Amino acid sequence: MARVVVDVMLKPEILDPQGQAVQRALPRLGFEGISDVRQGKRFELEVDGPVDEAALARIHDLAESFLANTVIENFTVRIEEVAEAAK
Amino acid sequence: MARVVVDVMLKPEILDPQGQAVQRALPRLGFEGISDVRQGKRFELEVDGPVDEAALARIHDLAESFLANTVIENFTVRIEEVAEAAK
Numbered sequence: 001m002a003r004v005v006v007d008v009m010l011k012p013e014i015l016d017p018q019g020q021a022v023q024r025a026l027p028r029l030g031f032e033g034i035s036d037v038r039q040g041k042r043f044e045l046e047v048d049g050p051v052d053e054a055a056l057a058r059i060h061d062l063a064e065s066f067l068a069n070t071v072i073e074n075f076t077v078r079i080e081e082v083a084e085a086a087k
Numbered sequence: 088m089a090r091v092v093v094d095v096m097l098k099p100e101i102l103d104p105q106g107q108a109v110q111r112a113l114p115r116l117g118f119e120g121i122s123d124v125r126q127g128k129r130f131e132l133e134v135d136g137p138v139d140e141a142a143l144a145r146i147h148d149l150a151e152s153f154l155a156n157t158v159i160e161n162f163t164v165r166i167e168e169v170a171e172a173a174k
Contacts, residue, residue, distance in 0.1 A: 001122070007129055022130070022154070031149050033142070035088070036133035042094055043109070046123035055120070062118050067109070 002051040004059050008068045008075045009040035043067055044080075051079055089138040091146050095155045095162045096127035130154055131167075138166055 010016050016038050023037040043063075047055060060077050068075040097103050103125050110124040130150075134142060147164050155162040 009129065009131065019130070025153075026149070029149075029153060031145065031153075033135045034132050034146075035135050036131075038131040040129045040131070042096065042127045042129040043106070044096065044123075044125040044127070045121050048120045048122050058118065059121075062113070062116075066112075066116060 002047050003080045004045045004047055004051060004056070004077060005080045006043040006045065006059070006063045006067055006075055006077050007040060008043070008063070008073050009038060011072055011074055014072045040073075041067075089134050090167045091132045091134055091138060091143070091164060092167045093130040093132065093146070093150045093154055093162055093164050094127060095130070095150070095160050096125060098159055098161055101159045127160075128154075 018039040019037040022039065023034065026032075026034050026037075045059065047059070049055070056077060056079075063075050063077055064070060105126040106124040109126065110121065113119075113121055113124075132146065134146070136142070143164060143166075150162050150164055151157060
């Protein structure tokens with residue numbers, strides 16, 4: 001069992017009102033020195049069996065056709081180790 | 088200028104209806120072999136100046152108090168290289 005992470009972010013040229021709202025709120029909350037915030041989506045897919053080239057290609061197709069709107073969003077696909085630091 | 092990424096995911100014991108909806112739709116769309124999907128949020132923060140221990144600690148506080156609801160969500164903070172593969 002492996003975990004594949006798909007990150008979907010708005011393209012840089014697309015306005016991100018959610019991120020802007022966060023960024024504008026930060027100084028009020030006492031956090032200075034952050035010049036930009038972008039908010040996107042993160043999908044964690046648990047894949048049965050090995051994650052080989054073919055499986056990654058399939059997940060790339062899936063992300064392109066279904067998880068991201070490629071007109072306005074970029075996405076990245078990567079394998080993640082499942083030993084994560086939960087906080 | 089450095090980029091810090093904050094990933095916010097629902098805790099494993101919290102139901103994730105968005106992720107479940109994606110997971111249930113996948114076989115219909117021709118994607119088999121994915122046993123679970125969780126959907127979360129990804130924040131990209133552009134930080135002015137160097138990202139040292141103190142800055143990371145500050146961003147950790149920010150994420151804890153403001154970006155994540157720690158009753159139901161886990162979060163991770165990490166520095167990301169800004170050379171990213173846009174697709």
